[in-house]
Amino acid sequence: MTRFEVLELRIGRSAPLGSSGVLSAINKHPVQGSRPIGYLGFEGDEQADRKHHGGPHKAIHAYSISHFPVWAKELPDHAKHFRPGAFGENLVIDGADEADLCLGDRWRIGSALVEVSQGRQPCWKLNLRFDVPDMARRVQDTGRTGWYFRVIEPGSVAAGEDAKLIARPNPTWSLARTSHLLYHDRMNRTDLAEFAQLPGLPDSWRRVALNRLASGKTESWCCRVETPTL
Numbered sequence: 623m624t625r626f627e628v629l630e631l632r633i634g635r636s637a638p639l640g641s642s643g644v645l646s647a648i649n650k651h652p653v654q655g656s657r658p659i660g661y662l663g664f665e666g667d668e669q670a671d672r673k674h675h676g677g678p679h680k681a682i683h684a685y686s687i688s689h690f691p692v693w694a695k696e697l698p699d700h701a702k703h704f705r706p707g708a709f710g711e712n713l714v715i716d717g718a719d720e721a722d723l724c725l726g727d728r729w730r731i732g733s734a735l736v737e738v739s740q741g742r743q744p745c746w747k748l749n750l751r752f753d754v755p756d757m758a759r760r761v762q763d764t765g766r767t768g769w770y771f772r773v774i775e776p777g778s779v780a781a782g783e784d785a786k787l788i789a790r791p792n793p794t795w796s797l798a799r800t801s802h803l804l805y806h807d808r809m810n811r812t813d814l815a816e817f818a819q820l821p822g823l824p825d826s827w828r829r830v831a832l833n834r835l836a837s838g839k840t841e842s843w844c845c846r847v848e849t850p851t852l
Contacts, residue, residue: 623724624787626718629687629733631657631781633667638682642750648710656780659734661773678772679739679824684749685711685768686719692766703752709742709768713779720765720797726822728789733777735788740824741797746849758847765801803809804830808840814852 632650639646644712658665662681669676687706694701706714711732720741727738744761754760761767794815803813817823818831834840 623718623722626785627716628713628721628781628783628785629716630706630714631664631779632712632714633657633664634710635666635668639747639750644747644750646710646747646751648747648751650707650710652781654708654781656732656778657704658776658778660776661772663773664779666851667712680770681773682712682736682771683710683742683768684713684715684771685709686715686766688716688719689766697752698756700752700754708751709748710762711768718785720767720769720801723769723797724790724792725795725797725800725820726790726792727787728774729771729785732779732783734773734776734779735775735777736771737774737822738797739770739772739822740827741765741769741801743846745846755849756847758844762801762805762843762847763799764775765805767797767801771796795820809834809838811835838848 631653632654634647635652636645636647637649638644639648650667653664658681661678664682672758690704690706690708693704697704723738725738725740729736729738742761744758744767746758748757748761749755751757800817803810803817807813813837814831818828818835830841
């Protein structure tokens, strides 16, 4: 797979998430025409929690449109929520998902060059977004997480453009394999050691692998996936 299509480009500002009062920029609206993109993402886009979202390794969030009908079938009472933009993605993707993309892939989209930096680590705000108490854990367990791009060369991107694969330095490390290692085959020491040495891996993910190898234990995900008392 060397191409995919950007069906929609979306941006959003921080605002209260439903009736919770929690600030979030997950509500992204579609943008027509070409949009400038810099090292921290699209012009006009925001992240409410810059400690855990945004930054150079999470400049652009992408999500595959192929996942929405699967979610709707699994959670029919919440099917109305599963539509483009539901996961706060900047790019709605057709023709590729986590099994098709690898860590470190470089893609030319419009005039910008971007690189797959990591899969999304879902947080408890998804529980509020979808009104499903364990939605973040469901996203994590299924591997239907979406992914992030870092920006290598700024440029402009528009909906309807094809992305073209420029380089694939880690062809054996798909996002699906990465998710399986992090959340299912968690103490596979051979894979953890290989994963920790991947060039361009965000420091936070490298630390996860090295800490597991050193401690023999998996880190706790509770604070990330379980909704706190608000």
